[in-house]
Amino acid sequence: MSSPGRLRDGEAAGWSTTPHAWVAWWAAALVVIFFLASASVWLAPPQSSVAAWWPASGVAVALALWTRRDRLPLTVLGIAVVTTLANVWGGRSWETAVGFGVANACEVVVVAWFYRGASAPPGFSRLPDLGRLVLAAAAGAGAAAVVAGVTVAGLDPSAFVTMRAVFASHAAAILIIVPMTMAHPPARGHAPRQELVVQSVVLALVVGAVFGTKGELPLAFAPMPVLVWGAARFGVRIAAAQLLLSGVAMSLLTTAGRGPFPFAVERLDYPPETVGTLLQAVLVASALVSLPVALLTDELAASLTRARTSAETLEGVMEAATQTAIITTDLVGNVTSFNAGAENLLGWTAADVVGHATPAWWHDADQLDLRSAEAGLEPGLRVLVEPLEGGSASDRRDWVWRTRAGEELIVSLRVSPRHDAEGRRIGWLGIAEDVTRNRRAEQVLRSALDREREAGQRLVELDRAKTDFIASVSHELRTPMTSVIGNLEMLLDDSLGATTPAQRLALQRTDRNARRLLMMLEELLLLSRVEDGTFDLRVRRTDLVEIVEQALHTLDVARGRSGVDVELHAPGEQVELDADAEQVERAVMNLVSNALKFTPAGGRVDIRVRDEGATVSVSVGDTGVGIAPEDVDRLFDRFYRAPSAVREAVPGTGLGLSIVRAIAERHHGSVTVDSRPGEGSTFTLRLPATQGDESTPA
Structure with a gap:
C-alpha cells in the first residue's frame, strides 16, 4: 500500500466510497496478513518459539491506521483472528496461536491509540512524525512482547528471550513497513536518476554480499551507510522503500541460514531466538538512522524550494x-x-x-x-x-x-x-x-479652501454688518414713524381742525401705509434681536384661544376687505400654555394674513386650535393658490417671496413666515406647512404647553 497524499479519514484507497469496496480492501489486507504471518511461522528458526521476522505486524498496524475510527474494532478483531489462524496453520497449538493472536491485536490497539484523532493515513514528513512512530512502535511491540511472553511462559522457561525476540521483530516491522503506507510530502528531485540507479545497485550488492554468504558479524551494519546515502539524496519515499526491500532481503537470507547472524549464534551457542533479535536490531538501527536523514532532507529541500520561490516572487515583484x-x-x-x-x-x-x-x-x-x-x-x-x-x-x-x-x-x-x-x-x-502631482494638487486645494474660508468669513462679517445696519436704521426710523402715525391720528380725529372728504381719504391711505411701514420696522427689529440673541420672551400662563381671537379682531379690516370667509374652530374650554402672548399673537396674525393674501375672494380660511396634551397647536388652512414643491423649503427664509407672489403682485416683504419660525423656535416649538398647488395650504404652529427656565418671565 502506498499513499498518494494526505486524505480525509477513511477515504484512503477509496475504502469509504461504498461499503462493498471497503470490505474488499479490508478482506484483501487480512489475507495478506494471514499469509505473511503463516510464512513467518514456517520460516522460524529450528527449536525457536517465535519467528525471526514478523512483517504481518507492520501490515496490521498500517491497516489499522488506514481504517476509519468507527471501523477500528472490527479491524482489530479481524487481525486477532487471522494471526491466530496463521499460527495454527503454521503448526502451533491453539493455546499458543490464540496468545500470539491476542498479542498482535493488543499491539494494533496501542499503536492506534497514539494516532487517535489523526487523519487516515497519518502524515510522515517531519521529525516529530518519526518520533511519534518510534514511541508508538515501542509501546505496541512492548505490549505484544508481554502478551507473547505470558503465552509461552508455561512452555518455555526462557520467556524473556521470547519477549525480546517478539519486541525486536514487531518493532522492526512497524518501523520498516508503516512509513511506506503513510502520507508523504510531494516527491522532489534531490539528485539525478542515474545516481539513484547506482545507489540502488550498490545497496543490492552490499546486502547480497553481507547476508548472502557466511559473513562476519561486524559486517551486518555494512548496508547502513548505503541506506543513509539514499536517504540523504532521495528523501523519505525512496528511503522508506529501500529500507523495506533491504529488510525483506536480509530477513529472507537470514531465515535461510545465511548472513552473519546464524553462524555467530551457532558459534557462541546462543538461543535460536537470538538470530531474529540481532537481525531486527540491525533493521531498527537502520530505520532510526536513515529515516531521520530522509526527513531532514525533505524538509531542507522544501525550505530551499520555498526560499527560491520567495526570492523569485520578490524579484518578480521588484521588476514588475x-x-x-x-x-x-x-x-x-x-x-x-x-x-x-x-x-x-x-x-x-x-x-x-x-x-x-x-x-x-x-x-x-x-x-x-x-x-x-x-x-x-x-x-x-x-x-x-x-x-x-x-x-x-x-x-x-x-x-x-x-x-x-x-x-x-x-x-x-x-x-x-x-x-x-x-x-x-x-x-x-x-x-x-x-506623489509630486498629488501633493501639489493638495496644496492648490488647501489654498482654495483657505480662500473660500476667508471669503466665508467676510460674508459672515458682511451679514453681521447688514444686520446691524438694518437694526440701526429700523430703530432710527421707528421713532419718526411713530410720530407720523400720531399726527395722522390727530388729523383724522379732527383735533387739528376739520378736514374735507378728499383730505380724509388721503390721510387714511397715508395712515395705512405708515402703519405697514411701522410693522415692517418692528419685524426687522425682531429678526435682528433673534440673530444677536437678545430676543427674550415675556412668558405667562395664557389662553391660546384668546390669543387667536385677539389676532382675528386685529385683522377685522383685512378680513372684510379680502372677501374670504374666515372661521375659527376652537374647544369650548381654555387651551392654556406658557407663552409670550404678544409674540404668539404676532405669529398667528402673520399666518392668517398670509392665508388671506393668497386666497381669492370667495375662498375660505379655517383656523383650528387644538389641545394635544404636552403641546398645543394652531392650524391655518386656506383654499388659495397653494405652493409649488420647489418653493416649500425656502418659505421661511428672510425676504423670500414665492414666484407666484411676485407674479401676482401680492404685497409683502417676505419677513412674515421667517418671524413665525423665529417665534416658534424661541418657544421650543415648530411651524410646518402642507400644500398642494391649486388646492391651498395649511400652516401649523405647534408649541409646548409648558416652558422651561430659559424664557424671561413677565
Whole structure:
C-alpha cells in the first residue's frame, strides 16, 4: 500500500466510497496478513518459539491506521483472528496461536491509540512524525512482547528471550513497513536518476554480499551507510522503500541460514531466538538512522524550494513595480539593489548605483540637513532611519528627491529594516512612490479652501454688518414713524381742525401705509434681536384661544376687505400654555394674513386650535393658490417671496413666515406647512404647553 497524499479519514484507497469496496480492501489486507504471518511461522528458526521476522505486524498496524475510527474494532478483531489462524496453520497449538493472536491485536490497539484523532493515513514528513512512530512502535511491540511472553511462559522457561525476540521483530516491522503506507510530502528531485540507479545497485550488492554468504558479524551494519546515502539524496519515499526491500532481503537470507547472524549464534551457542533479535536490531538501527536523514532532507529541500520561490516572487515583484522605487541598502547606506521602478523614477541604472552610491545621491541635501537639525542629529542619512532605531517596524514620510536630470520630485518613502535568517539587522529597505502631482494638487486645494474660508468669513462679517445696519436704521426710523402715525391720528380725529372728504381719504391711505411701514420696522427689529440673541420672551400662563381671537379682531379690516370667509374652530374650554402672548399673537396674525393674501375672494380660511396634551397647536388652512414643491423649503427664509407672489403682485416683504419660525423656535416649538398647488395650504404652529427656565418671565 502506498499513499498518494494526505486524505480525509477513511477515504484512503477509496475504502469509504461504498461499503462493498471497503470490505474488499479490508478482506484483501487480512489475507495478506494471514499469509505473511503463516510464512513467518514456517520460516522460524529450528527449536525457536517465535519467528525471526514478523512483517504481518507492520501490515496490521498500517491497516489499522488506514481504517476509519468507527471501523477500528472490527479491524482489530479481524487481525486477532487471522494471526491466530496463521499460527495454527503454521503448526502451533491453539493455546499458543490464540496468545500470539491476542498479542498482535493488543499491539494494533496501542499503536492506534497514539494516532487517535489523526487523519487516515497519518502524515510522515517531519521529525516529530518519526518520533511519534518510534514511541508508538515501542509501546505496541512492548505490549505484544508481554502478551507473547505470558503465552509461552508455561512452555518455555526462557520467556524473556521470547519477549525480546517478539519486541525486536514487531518493532522492526512497524518501523520498516508503516512509513511506506503513510502520507508523504510531494516527491522532489534531490539528485539525478542515474545516481539513484547506482545507489540502488550498490545497496543490492552490499546486502547480497553481507547476508548472502557466511559473513562476519561486524559486517551486518555494512548496508547502513548505503541506506543513509539514499536517504540523504532521495528523501523519505525512496528511503522508506529501500529500507523495506533491504529488510525483506536480509530477513529472507537470514531465515535461510545465511548472513552473519546464524553462524555467530551457532558459534557462541546462543538461543535460536537470538538470530531474529540481532537481525531486527540491525533493521531498527537502520530505520532510526536513515529515516531521520530522509526527513531532514525533505524538509531542507522544501525550505530551499520555498526560499527560491520567495526570492523569485520578490524579484518578480521588484521588476514588475515599474512605477514604484524599491531600494535596499546595507547598514551604512550603500545601495545593494535598485529596481526598475527606481531606474524609471530617478534616471540612474542599477549598474550606476549598486555598490557605488548611497541615497544621498538623490535626497535633497538641504532637506536632510533641516530634518537632521530638527531631530538633533549630525547631518546625514541617519535621519532616514532614526525613527526605526527605537524598534518601530517602519517609518513613512514625504521626502524631496532630485533625479539625474535635476528634476525635483516629492516621494512618499517607507523605510523598514532588513533582517537575516537569524533575525540580525543587515540593512534597510526603502519603498517610494512619486506623489509630486498629488501633493501639489493638495496644496492648490488647501489654498482654495483657505480662500473660500476667508471669503466665508467676510460674508459672515458682511451679514453681521447688514444686520446691524438694518437694526440701526429700523430703530432710527421707528421713532419718526411713530410720530407720523400720531399726527395722522390727530388729523383724522379732527383735533387739528376739520378736514374735507378728499383730505380724509388721503390721510387714511397715508395712515395705512405708515402703519405697514411701522410693522415692517418692528419685524426687522425682531429678526435682528433673534440673530444677536437678545430676543427674550415675556412668558405667562395664557389662553391660546384668546390669543387667536385677539389676532382675528386685529385683522377685522383685512378680513372684510379680502372677501374670504374666515372661521375659527376652537374647544369650548381654555387651551392654556406658557407663552409670550404678544409674540404668539404676532405669529398667528402673520399666518392668517398670509392665508388671506393668497386666497381669492370667495375662498375660505379655517383656523383650528387644538389641545394635544404636552403641546398645543394652531392650524391655518386656506383654499388659495397653494405652493409649488420647489418653493416649500425656502418659505421661511428672510425676504423670500414665492414666484407666484411676485407674479401676482401680492404685497409683502417676505419677513412674515421667517418671524413665525423665529417665534416658534424661541418657544421650543415648530411651524410646518402642507400644500398642494391649486388646492391651498395649511400652516401649523405647534408649541409646548409648558416652558422651561430659559424664557424671561413677565
